[in-house]
Amino acid sequence: MTGFWATVSALVWKDIRAELRTKDVVISVLTFALLSLVIFNFALRPSPQVIPIVAPGVLWVAFTFAGVLGLTRTFVLEKDRGNLEGLLLTPTSREAIYVGKMLGSLVFMLVAEVVVLPLFAVLFNLSPFRPGLLLVMLLTTIGFTAVGTLFSAIAINTRSREIMLPMLLLPLVVPVIIAAVVASGTALEGGSWSEMAKWLQLIAVFDVLALVFSAFAFEQVLQE
């Protein structure tokens, strides 16, 4: 088991170091999320009364689409330089590769989200620093990247990979998006934990199922 986590942390570190040099994923996810917030403002022209109703939806559309953009990049570097073949030749389990890649994407997405959140608060005149909202963001991003990493590995080997990933991923993550929007709305209005409990449980159950299924399925995907 220690070997497993040593491999995982080596993989995550590799991705973080590569990311620190290029800053590709975090910058593109962040900029895209910010741009969507601005475009939504034009599209919806929310008045102060409407903001509490539309804000959680706007936030999650921005995170979702920006997240898809980031996840598309997950395996691009691995694939383009033939790194994936190298990884597969080493005596590491496929589960370790999956968990490593998933944790890397999770870190990048969470970093981008944490930067976007205060900007969102300023642009929509909200005070978003509520523990409930942060928990929703963490749990939802886990489920999203758990499924996203699996389908990113599939999409990378198809033609027109940029369109394939959202086509595969978005219908499957509908439950967590719904739960995230409702729970974020409750959190932004200062609702209690008990009001959010049902939705947090749904996201947590989805996370567990997504992680278990994806770890198994990843092995099937990566066989050459």
Next chain:
Amino acid sequence: MSTNTMVRNGLLVLSGAMMLLSLYLIFRWVPTEKNLGVSQRIFYFHVPLAWAGFLAFFFVMVGSVGYLWKRTDGWDHMAYSAVEIGVLFTTLMLITGILWAKPVWEVWWTWDPRLTTSLILWLIYVAYLMLRAYSPRGEQGARYAAVLGIAGFFDVPIVYLSIHWWRTVHPEAVVGPAATSNLYSAMFITLMISVVTFTLLFICLLLERLSLRRSEHELEAARDLVETLR
């Protein structure tokens, strides 16, 4: 004529006869529903289409699990063929639903759990067909599709639950499953015969498609062989 062809032809004749019987029952025999009027007759197509579509996606899941487990082409052929027919049936189910909603609910669409889940279900299997089209040919593409075939099937109950919670207030079955419980017996008989008919049609189409896919597969293998010999 091989047994396979005989079975297929027999099924074709049988489902054709049953279709004629269903059409007679639906348009001539069954009485018009009092409150909903003549538009309710689309119900005898809508429900069987939904049933046959879901049955097809169950076959997809079984075929996908079978393929990942046994790695024989037969399982993959079944899953791929069932998706094509399932998408056809669910498309028709959505269209008949939309056509029926307008006169009865006075809207084309409501974001009710059953409608929304059907739409997501449809999108998942349309994505499956796209994935097949864009994947590399052969074993690799089949594995990718099988992963989606399993994930999609087990995701649908969670989708339904989340939408159900999200839309706690929805126009509870003016028509539909809640109404079937007190269906007048002639209506029940018509519905059941129509369900049997569409199930037969599904099996008939699945066997045809499977046989065609096997031929396609053989042709591909032959073409690859010619390419390597050249």
